[in-house]
Amino acid sequence: MTETRIWTSDETERKETTATARTEPTDHEHEREHEHGCPECGGSLVADEEHGETACQDCGLIVEENEVDRGPEWRAFDAAERDEKARVGSPTTKMMHDKGLSTTIDWQDKDAYGNSLSSRQREKMQRLRTWNRRFQTQNHQERNLRQALGEIDRMASALGLPENVRETASVIYRRALEDDLLPGRSIEGIATSSLYAAARQVGVPRTIDEVARVSRVDEDEFKRAYRYVVRELNLEVAPADPVSYVTRFASELDVSGEAERLARELLQAAKNKGVHSGRNPVGLAAAAVYAAPLLTNEEVTQKQVGEVADISEVTIRNRYKELLDAYEADGGAVPA
DNA sequence: CATTCGTGAAGACGAAT
DNA sequence: ATTCGATTTCACGAATG
Numbered sequence: 001m002t003e004t005r006i007w008t009s010d011e012t013e014r015k016e017t018t019a020t021a022r023t024e025p026t027d028h029e030h031e032r033e034h035e036h037g038c039p040e041c042g043g044s045l046v047a048d049e050e051h052g053e054t055a056c057q058d059c060g061l062i063v064e065e066n067e068v069d070r071g072p073e074w075r076a077f078d079a080a081e082r083d084e085k086a087r088v089g090s091p092t093t094k095m096m097h098d099k100g101l102s103t104t105i106d107w108q109d110k111d112a113y114g115n116s117l118s119s120r121q122r123e124k125m126q127r128l129r130t131w132n133r134r135f136q137t138q139n140h141q142e143r144n145l146r147q148a149l150g151e152i153d154r155m156a157s158a159l160g161l162p163e164n165v166r167e168t169a170s171v172i173y174r175r176a177l178e179d180d181l182l183p184g185r186s187i188e189g190i191a192t193s194s195l196y197a198a199a200r201q202v203g204v205p206r207t208i209d210e211v212a213r214v215s216r217v218d219e220d221e222f223k224r225a226y227r228y229v230v231r232e233l234n235l236e237v238a239p240a241d242p243v244s245y246v247t248r249f250a251s252e253l254d255v256s257g258e259a260e261r262l263a264r265e266l267l268q269a270a271k272n273k274g275v276h277s278g279r280n281p282v283g284l285a286a287a288a289v290y291a292a293p294l295l296t297n298e299e300v301t302q303k304q305v306g307e308v309a310d311i312s313e314v315t316i317r318n319r320y321k322e323l324l325d326a327y328e329a330d331g332g333a334v335p336a
Numbered sequence: 337c338a339t340t341c342g343t344g345a346a347g348a349c350g351a352a353t
Numbered sequence: 354a355t356t357c358g359a360t361t362t363c364a365c366g367a368a369t370g
Binding site (some may be wrong): 223227285301302303313314 | 338339340341342347348350
């Protein structure tokens with residue numbers, strides 16, 4: 001059996017039609033590829049930047065999906081060489097909905113010049129179409145993914161979350177998609193939930209409020225979706241560690257490093273005494289960040305802490321006493 | 337005057353029925 | 354689906370500095 005070379009690049013059709021109606025001027029650093037017309041009907045192509053796809057205005061054919069353009073990693077010195085090299089893809093990543101690979105296959109058994117194909121070739125095309133259809137039935141899901149991953153990326157940036165959180169969020173979202181959790185739910189909600197869960201799993205949690213603020217869904221829907229996702233996916237999301245909020249709250253309040261260290265100790269003591277169970281971790285962190293400066297004679301009001309942590313003053317009051325008690329009982333020397 | 341503290345009513349949530 | 358228990362929040366007033 002002869003080896004079939006599937007990486008040949010000649011399905012790249014490059015009709016040189018005059019530049020068609022682009023809805024917007026080329027505003028990105030890199031030049032885009034679709035100045036030619038639609039291969040299906042010849043209609044003009046429209047690049048939809050938001051969804052990252054290029055579609056035909058007339059027949060709706062999606063010519064190129066997932067245009068996450070990271071720029072070519074090659075150089076071409078003339079047109080021929082460009083054609084030669086131009087089909088290399090972007091690096092694949094889980095953050096791209098189809099890892100950058102997708103194809104469209106015509107249903108007609110004709111070649112590019114309109115001639116009929118041999119039976120052998122027809123058979124081959126049939127096989128290819130079968131597979132392609134499988135991808136296309138996933139297409140609506142892929143659309144979801146594309147939009148969702150974009151959202152995840154946007155929110156993660158807004159929250160200053162590192163790359164690995166986005167990757168994790170992508171994985172979670174994919175699982176949700178595969179398990180058919182989406183029907184009846186909003187993409188936004190699930191995407192937001194994925195990100196929130198990912199942040200917690202990776203150990204850099206954000207509060208529900210923080211996440212909800214950058215999300216397009218309201219907080220209630222977000223929470224509902226989150227619980228749903230966690231339950232259905234059996235995600236093991238340990239209660240957030242209060243300590244992981246301390247640094248952020250402390251720096252926003254400009255408390256001393258000494259106080260911040262003390263806050264961690266308070267929380268550690270609380271954990272040792274088991275005072276923390278059932279309580280809102282954010283509340284604990286807030287209380288610690290309020291209590292610690294008191295012990296080091298710094299000025300921080302409940303109100304200030306409450307604002308940066310989105311926790312009511314009442315809760316801080318209730319918590320920080322418990323923290324101090326636990327700290328004392330745990331052997332910490334409490335300065336008067 | 338601002339901040340802290342305590343209280344009861346009310347809402348939200350998870351677990352159990 | 355409802356009920357129950359615990360937690361959190363809100364609103365208020367009192368005490369403290």
